[in-house]
Amino acid sequence: MNIGQKLSDFWTKFTGSAEIIVALSVSVLVFAVLYFYMIRFLLDNKSGGLVSIFVLSMILGAGIIALSNMNSAIFLVIPAIYLVILIVLYSVELKRIIWAHMNMKLADVKHAGGRSYDEEKVENCISEIIKALQNMSKSDTGAIIVLSTGNIPSQIIDSGVKLEADISSELIESVFFPKTPLHDGAMIISDTKIVAAGCFLPLSQNVDNIPKDLGTRHRAGIGITETIDVVSLIVSEETGIISIARAGRISRYADFETLKKTLNKYYWQELESVRK
Amino acid sequence: MENGKYSNNQFDNNERKAKAIWRNIGIGALALFVAVLTVVVINL
16 A cells, blocks of 8 residues: 555544544644653753654654555654654653652752842841851862752751751851761752751762763762752862852852852852742 | 842853753654654554
8 A cells, every 4th residue: 555545544543533632632742742851851951852763763664664564553652762762861860850849858949039138138148158168178178068949858958957047157067077976968948948958868870971080079069060950159178278069160269359249140040039 | 249149040040941851852842752652653
């Protein structure tokens, strides 16, 4: 049977009864939704190339099946393979989506919103954080501070000790002072409060783009930014270098101006956008 | 805080939203095309 006849039979079948029309329309809708999320996910993860290959392989597969006498259900193998590739290659990103949309209740966001935003208090927080980071940098004290907009999953906060304390350089330095129980974990800051300290963060899975000389603390600092939209400030225990991690990337040698810019952006833009 | 900071952000946000909508329309059209292709092929 040639392709023209096949299509003509399909059209006859399609226009044959209302039930078939509904069934086919529902199938198109289901597939369209599945493909929409698949394509959007790939584009969000900078994998436009995979989208092109996917669409081309679907067109090619359709052509081969239409021209041969193969069972047309075999065509479904192509999207199935892509689905498996997507799950295997992007397990971390999928975890991030599950965390963000369905998963465990997120840590209480409410205290970030609705509070009167006192410019003086914010400036004080910024200067206290920078002071603490610079002091720890001078004394080669390892530290990791996560600036959250209330989007840290509650299991990460529960892995440490909840503080709900006002931000002060003395408290930050005390927490990270070596040999104290909380110094090895991460401190979570949300708004003008230190939410928790001693928290365990997921380590970065990216082995290619992280220099080999960076240790577990840096990998944890980067890891959390890969799965959640937060900023990590990391002080190296070996060198005292302050690094800033965001969206899975790390920039090292952060000076006063860079830190101030990052913290200003956090307080005046990122927290503001959460409030809206 | 300097004046105008919010208005710039507002402008950026509107532009970003418009871009996101067009992007979703593009992805939707592509997804619909591939979905129709799938349904036609498996029913041939």
